[in-house]
Amino acid sequence: MNQVLTPMLEDPLSGVSEKAASMLANRKPNYSLEQPFYNDERIFKLDIREIFEKEWIFAGMTCEIPKKGNFITLNIGDNPIVLVRGAEDKVHGFFNVCRHRGSRLCVTEKGKVAKLVCPYHKWTYELDGRLIFAGSDMGESFDLNAHSLKPVNVKVAGGYIFVCLAETPPDIEEFTQSLEHYLEPYDTENLKVAVQSDIVEDCNWKLVIENNRECYHCNGSHPELLNSLQQFDDTDDPLATPEYKDLVARKQKDWDDMRVPYTLKYFGKRNRMTRTPLLDGVVSMTMDGKPACSKLMGRITSPDMGSLRILHLPNSWNHWQGDHTIVFRVLPLGPQKTLVTTKWLVHKDAVEGVDYDPENMRKVWDATNYQDKVLAEENQRGINSIAYQPGPYSETFEFGVIDFVNWYSERIIENTRKS
Known part of the structure; x- marks a missing residue:
C-alpha cells in the first residue's frame, strides 16, 4: 500500500x-x-x-456586502472562497468548503443568508464559521467545535477586501x-x-x-x-x-x-x-x-x-x-x-x-x-x-x-x- x-x-x-x-x-x-x-x-x-x-489578493469591495449575511464568492486557483458580513459589521473570509464531505457552501456569486448552510447535507454554520448543526446522525461523541469552517486571512482597508491563503501572510500594513x-x-x-x-x-x-x-x-x-x-x-x-x-x-x-x-x-x-x-x-x-x-x-x-x-x-x-x-x-x-x-x-x-x-x-x-x-x-x-x-x-x-x-x-x- x-x-x-x-x-x-x-x-x-x-x-x-x-x-x-x-x-x-x-x-x-x-x-x-x-x-x-x-x-x-x-x-x-x-x-x-x-x-x-501566498500573497495578498484583491477579492472584492466591502460595499458589495453591506449588511449582515451578505456574501460574495470567488475562486483562487482551485480554492473556492466566501466572504461574508457577520455580526458587528465584521467581514469574515472562509474556504467555501463544507467540513463534512467538502461540498461548496455558497454556489452563487453573491447573496444574503441568515446562516451558511451546505446544500448537500444541510450542515449549518454561523456567519463567523462555527458549525452549529450537523444533524443527529453523527453520534453523541461528535464535536461541533472541531469542525468550524477553515478561515482565510482577511484585511479590510479603504473599502477593499484582501485575502491571503497562507498561514503566515506577508505584511502589508503600511499599504x-x-x-x-x-x-x-x-x-x-x-x-x-x-x-x-x-x-x-x-x-x-x-x-x-x-x-x-x-x-x-x-x-x-x-x-x-x-x-x-x-x-x-x-x-x-x-x-x-x-x-x-x-x-x-x-x-x-x-x-x-x-x-x-x-x-x-x-x-x-x-x-x-x-x-x-x-x-x-x-x-x-x-x-x-x-x-x-x-x-x-x-x-x-x-x-x-x-x-x-x-x-x-x-x-x-x-x-x-x-x-x-x-x-x-x-x-x-x-x-x-x-x-x-x-x-x-x-x-x-x-x-x-x-x-x-x-x-x-x-x-x-x-x-x-x-x-x-x-x-x-x-x-x-x-x-x-x-x-x-x-x-x-x-x-x-x-x-x-x-x-x-x-x-x-x-x-x-x-x-x-x-x-
Missing part, C-alpha cells in the same frame, strides 16, 4: 519550482520571461501555489494604512456596484498585468481611453511634458484646498498610489469627458478630481474619480486563460437613469478592455510559437512592466525557497 501511495503524496511540482527559480534568478535583466512562464501547466500551478496562495488615508474622502462603505463586466481572456495572467503596466500601446490601440487619460501619471515620468507638469501643479493646489491626498507613494514594487489629472478640461473617464454620475462620492465636492490610481500586485488596478470609481480584478483560470472583472462604483444613493446612465458610464472601459483582450491574446499566440524568445522592455515606456516582472521573479524565488 505504501508503495502505491508514496508517489501520489510527493510534491507534484518537485523539481519544477527549483528550475523555475533558477531560470528567474539567471534571466536577462529588463527582458520578458522565458516561454514556459506564459504557457506551461506546471509553471501555472507554481504561480497559483507561490503567488496566489493598507495609506489606502485608508487616500480613500477617506470617498466614504467607501456607502458606495455600490453600478455595473460589472466579466471577461475571459485566452492568455496567461501575467500578460494581462504586463499589458496594463504600460501605455506604450495606447496611441495605437485605445482612442476611447485617450479621450480622458494622461499617458503618464506622475511628473517624474521621463515622458512627462511641461504642459502636464503645469497642469499637475494647478490641480494639486485645488486638491490641497479640498484636503484630498495626491502624493505618489510606492510600496516596494508591489503597490503604488497617486492622484494625477485627466486631460485638461476632462473630469471623468467618459466619451465626452463629463461626469458619468451627477451624485458625487463621499465628501467630494468637485467632479474634477483627476484619477487616483491604485496598483496592487498581483491582481488589481483602479481609477478613483470624483463621480465614479473603476476597480479591476484579475484571477488566473489556467495557463492561457484569465478572468478580468471590472466594477464601476457610484454613491449608494445614486439612481440609475436619473443620476447615471450605466451604458455611458461603462463605454470607455468596455472598449478598452476588449482592445486589451485582443492585444493580450495575440501576444499569447506569438509567445506559443517556437520562434519566441524573450525580448527587451523599453526602460522609458515599459518601466512599470519591468517592475512587475521583477516583483514576480522575486516573489517566486523567495516563496519557493520557503516552501
